[in-house]
Amino acid sequence: MKAKGLHIRISERRLNKLKLYAESKEKTMTQLIEDWIDRLPSLSSLLTKAPDSATLREGTSREESSIANRP
Structure with missing residues (x-):
């Protein structure tokens, strides 16, 4: 399946929080978001x-x- 892009607007605080969390888990922000989406019902x-x-x-x-x- 061809990957598509997603553009979202979030606060700088949330973006920094996501970046730091991704770094601590040695994952990309994309991987974190995809993992979260995959857990949705x-x-x-x-x-x-x-x-x-x-x-x-x-x-x-x-x-x-x-x-x-x-x-």
């Missing part, structure tokens, strides 16, 4: 856990509405 797991749109409009979670509707 898969898209399919996110879709199965997402609340339905009606619940979002009501502003309550499924758990809250099921508790409220108990006898």
Whole structure:
């Protein structure tokens, strides 16, 4: 797969923190970011856990509405 570029804007403080952390782990900043992205949950797991749109409009979670509707 061909590598693509990513341009982000972060504060100088955060950039320095990332650089120092990368150096301490003997990794590049790119490697750290790729490792973090690889640890994100898969898209399919996110879709199965997402609340339905009606619940979002009501502003309550499924758990809250099921508790409220108990006898």
